[in-house]
Amino acid sequence: MIPFLDLRAQYREIGPEIEQAVVAVLNGCDYVLGETVERFEAEFADYCGADHAVALNSGTSALHLALLAAGVGPGDEVITVPMTFVATAAAIVYAGATPVFVDIDPRTWTMDPALIEAAVTPRTRAILPVHLHGRLADMTAIRVVANRHGLPVIEDAAQAHGAERGGRRAGAIGDIGCFSFYPGKNLGACGEGGAVTTNSAEVAERIRSLRDWGQEGKYNHVRHGFNFRMDAVQGAALRVKLPRLDAWNAGRRRAANVYQTGLGPEIGRPAGPIAADHACHVYAVRLPNRDAARDELARAGIATGIHYPTPVHLQPAYAHLGHRRGAFPASEALAAETLSLPLYPELGEDRAARVVQAVNRLGERLGERPDERSDERMPERVGEETA
Known part of the structure; x- marks a missing residue:
């Protein structure tokens, strides 16, 4: 696992x-x-x-x-x-x-x-x-x-x-x-x-x-x-x-760059290269069938996270602000598709490569993203979380 x-x-x-x-x-x-x-x-x-x-x-x-x-x-x-x-x-x-x-910039x-x-x-x-x-x-x-x-x-x-x-x-x-x-x-x-x-x-x-x-x-x-x-x-x-923080961040970036360079073109991902302006707390990909992908990866022994499945404006606690679905389309699209892959300093490039192989197999089976959007066409595209 x-x-x-x-x-x-x-x-x-x-x-x-x-x-x-x-x-x-x-x-x-x-x-x-x-x-x-x-x-x-x-x-x-x-x-x-x-x-x-x-x-x-x-x-x-x-x-x-x-x-x-x-x-x-x-x-x-x-x-x-x-x-x-x-x-x-x-x-x-x-x-x-x-x-x-x-709204967020759909590229970053x-x-x-x-x-x-x-x-x-x-x-x-x-x-x-x-x-x-x-x-x-x-x-x-x-x-x-x-x-x-x-x-x-x-x-x-x-x-x-x-x-x-x-x-x-x-x-x-x-x-x-x-x-x-x-x-x-x-x-x-x-x-x-x-x-x-x-x-x-x-x-x-x-x-x-x-x-x-x-x-x-x-x-x-x-x-x-x-x-x-x-x-x-x-x-x-x-x-x-x-x-140790700088060394740990460097380890995160090495693993993230394995994802960055190894994932297939059908997998939406941040634009590369992963550089110093990214601390790589999370490496997220975009998949149109995110929940099915997460289940399959779990069966393959790979745990994942989601950051975040519902944008704040659609959370019940913030309904009083009066926003409806469609108010912030870039945020809503990202929330619906984003899946966070394993990422921590000790992950290593070998295990990151195993994750890449599993995600690429999924990408082939689950098909391309809706309307064939690709983050490769949108340069600079850049969980379970507690603050």
């Missing part, structure tokens, strides 16, 4: 070092925030190329507090995409604002910058692009629109740890970056965790206050805050893993 994700393989490599770091935290009895978390914050900020990192209890909290620190509140609107994990939109709602969706699967301008209203307070599957959105084009309207750009980088373009890494391209350290992420904790990165000292200080009950100094509560603090065990585990 080729698993979709194999955290045990990672733990076999670094388990003793993780255990030593965690025991040191337990012996020190400094369990929440503290020196271990502060060291991780400094190391992660340096890794991302940002001036500040603020460690939190989840990626959802990172999105929530980033929006609050950017001044988003009741009655405001935030522009984002419906093809994402639900936490992106949920954080906007938590801030009291309304998610305003724009990330926010279509050409659609943003029409979505801006006097109530718009921020733009929240998602680096879907770990590939950077078109941040240059997005920033052009944002700057024209004086809007902050908040990156949902929950899947994009280490992705870079033009020498700038995810989390340091927009005004604020938001990361999840859920265990299955490229940089995953041994539980829940998240972080915000920014070059703004003011934003960082506000988020530090908001994560700790709105305090500025002990028992001096200057704003309504939350209990969103990172525990030191997670900080310790992340400090062990962070120095």
Whole structure:
């Protein structure tokens, strides 16, 4: 069986070092925030190329507090995409604002910058692009629109740890970056965790206050805050893993490029080559008979995932926004066809090649995609997930 994700393989490599770091935290009895978390914050900020990192209890909290620190509140609107994990939109709602969706570019699967301008209203307070599957959105084009309207750009980088373009890494391209350290992420904790990165000292200080009950100094509560603090065990585990992240991402890219070069032309896939702007958290293909394909691959001993079968605008919890099927056709088409293949640093090229063989056999049997669309004709086409 080729698993979709194999955290045990990672733990076999670094388990003793993780255990030593965690025991040191337990012996020190400094369990929440503290020196271990502060060291991780400094190391992660340096890794991302940002001036500040603020460690939190989840990626959802990172999105929530980033929006609050950017001044988003009741009655405001935030522009984002419906093809994402639900936490992106949920954080906007938590801030009291309304998610305003724009569709993805059918070539890149990330926010279509050409659609943003029409979505801006006097109530718009921020733009929240998602680096879907770990590939950077078109941040240059997005920033052009944002700057024209004086809007902050908040990156949902929950899947994009280490992705870079033009020498700038995810989390340091927009005004604020938001990361999840859920265990299955490229940089995953041994539980829940998240972080915000920014070059703004003011934003960082506000988020530090908001994560700790709105305090500025002990028992001096200057704003309504939350209990969103990172525990030191997670900080310790992340400090062990962070120095390995680039090597792990390289292993992911090697496996992803086996998929990229080996899959047949009838299999819709990201445009290649897979490069540094893709952290390869997920490698998804598009198949018109996705569910049947998933069943057949399971019978062949290959586990797969789906990121995500229903776009946010069609989720029952967001029915109040009034969107109907057909409102965002590129997102809906991707959601209906996308299938995520096994991808993790330890997968290796040999097992990736076995997956390619199985998927290609499926492609031949299941037929071409509807109206014979091919991602080869759409250059730059770029799960089970928790933020």
